[in-house]
Amino acid sequence: MAKKLTKEQELEHPEVKPMMEDLDKVSSLSALSENEGGKVLVSSLMADVLSDVESLCVKYSSMTMQEFVATCADMKTRIDLARVLSRARVNKKYIEEMIEQTLLQ
Numbered sequence: 001m002a003k004k005l006t007k008e009q010e011l012e013h014p015e016v017k018p019m020m021e022d023l024d025k026v027s028s029l030s031a032l033s034e035n036e037g038g039k040v041l042v043s044s045l046m047a048d049v050l051s052d053v054e055s056l057c058v059k060y061s062s063m064t065m066q067e068f069v070a071t072c073a074d075m076k077t078r079i080d081l082a083r084v085l086s087r088a089r090v091n092k093k094y095i096e097e098m099i100e101q102t103l104l105q
Contacts, residue, residue, distance in 0.1 A: 005017070005020065009103060013102055013103060013105075015102060016099055016102050016103065019095055019098060019099050019102070020099065022095055023092065023095045023096065023099065026088055026091045026092045026095055027092055029084060029085060029088035029091075030088040030089045030091075030092045032085065032088075033085040033086065033088045033089065034089070038085055041085065042082050042085050042086060045078045045079075045081055045082040046078075046082055048074075048078050049075050049078050049079055049082070052071055052072075052074060052075040052078070053075070055071060056068070056071055056072070056075075
C-alpha cells in the first residue's frame with residue numbers, strides 16, 4: 001500500500017486522511033514494540049503490574065481506600081501502556097486493511 005495518497009484519492013476519499021494519520025502513529029508504536037527497547041519496556045511494565053498485584057494481595061487489609069485506588073490506577077495505566085505496544089502491529093495491519101477497503105470503494 002502506498003504511503004502517500006494522490007490528490008485524486010484525497011478528493012474521492014476524504015475519510016482516508018485521518019486514517020493515514022493514525023497509521024503513522026501506530027506504525028511508530030509498532031516499530032518501538034518490535035525493537036529490543038520496546039520489548040524491555042513491555043516486560044518491565046508487566047513486572048510492575050505483578051508487583052502491584054502482590055502489593056494488593058499482601059496489604060489490602062491495611063491500605064486506605066486512597067492507597068488502594070492509587071495502586072489500582074497505577075496498575076491499569078501500566079496494563080494499558082503494555083497493551084498499546086503489544087497490539088500495535090495488529091492495529092497497524094487493521095488500519096492498512098481499512099484504508100485499502102476504503103480506497104477500493
